[in-house]
Amino acid sequence: MFMGEKKNLAVIGCGYWGKNYIRLLSQMADTNLVAICDRDKEALKANQTRILSSQSGPRLQLFTDYNDMLKMDNLDAVVICTSPDTHAPIAKAAIEAGKHILVEKPMTMSSDSAREVVEAATMKGLTLMVGHIFLYNSAVTKVKEYIEHGDLGQVYYMYAKRTNLGPIRKDVNALWDLAPHDISIFNHFMANTPEWVSATACSFLRDKTEDVGFITLGYPNKTLAHIHVSWADPHKEREVVVVGSEQRVVFNDVSQTEKVKIYHKGVTARKNYEDFGDFQMVIRDGEIVIPAFPMAEPLREQVQHFINCIDGFCESRSNGYDGLAVVRILEAIDRSVQSFGKPIYL
Ligand SMILES: NC(=O)c1ccc[n+]([C@@H]2O[C@H](COP(=O)([O-])OP(=O)(O)OC[C@H]3O[C@@H](n4cnc5c(N)ncnc54)[C@H](O)[C@@H]3O)[C@@H](O)[C@H]2O)c1
16 A cells, blocks of 8 residues: 555445445545445445445455455455444454554443554554544534634633434443544543543433433533533434633534534623722623634545545544543543442543
8 A cells, every 4th residue: 555545445334324434435536445344234235236336446345244354455444333332342353454444433332442442553553543523524623723713712611412312322322422522522622631520311211221411521721511412302402612701602513504603702700900809790792703614524524534644644633542532531421420420530
């Protein structure tokens, strides 16, 4: 494989999300989709039919066992899009076979296994990227720019709502399924990880699998973040809000026309010297701006970034350490849920 050369990729896991990777990899200029793997033959066949009608290039090979697929000599990289409990063994096998990997979120189901995957990829000098898709979403990039340029002033707090009626997963609870998105967004905004977490959760739909969760994350400099996830709420919301001393920014992923809104309003406490050091609240009221920016398909951006990382053109925005950090936070959330919201320090 040479730098800048078309890469041969395969997808392991051809379910609901895997078919999006399959579509993109068979269409993109920098990639050849050379194989797909799923233990379910029906999932394989359905995707094969779809690709054969659109793909030119090398013949597509089908596998039900990823170990057989990883023996392919002409395979450069794999996308792992199976259920989360299988990510660690598949990632380790792919790295052992010398393949670069893009593994879906959550990277693994324990920080120990996430660390093993990171170490294995580092030892082999392979690219390991985690599918924290929102880091490849131009609306999130826009909000990050506002934070970095200081437009928001001091970031006081952030919150995210990710609610809907499902889609309900069997393999993980709603917190491990949905919260990785918001944790990765908040870690990205803060360029840091939380110092502590506190969480409560409940199972309404099934025993022992939490479908509703309320998570608080304490970042350095007293910045608070809150995440509400639910599979049991008839109102679909996909919203991330950042409140700063100068401005408030909203990323509404459900809106087609107003993805990002900036409220030029805020309140700051200023010392009032006439009142012997008492504080005066200064409220600024300004306009609401909806910025225009180009929106690309986030998954396509993510895959292109993966290819650029393999070529050594850039450092991954969501590397193995970022994936590990999110898994550590999810583990702490689990511990807090078990003790009814007790803060867990990381
Ligand atoms: N980034 C996002 O927005 C997003 C959205 C949905 C799902 N995901 C992630 O994608 C991954 C897959 O989710 P999904 O919704 O497609 O699940 P899914 O259950 O629809 O599909 C998973 C597929 O993997 C196959 N599989 C499982 N174990 C396997 C193994 N050992 N070998 C071969 N095939 C195996 C299953 O047969 C199934 O077809 C999960 O990690 C999920 O969190 C991400």
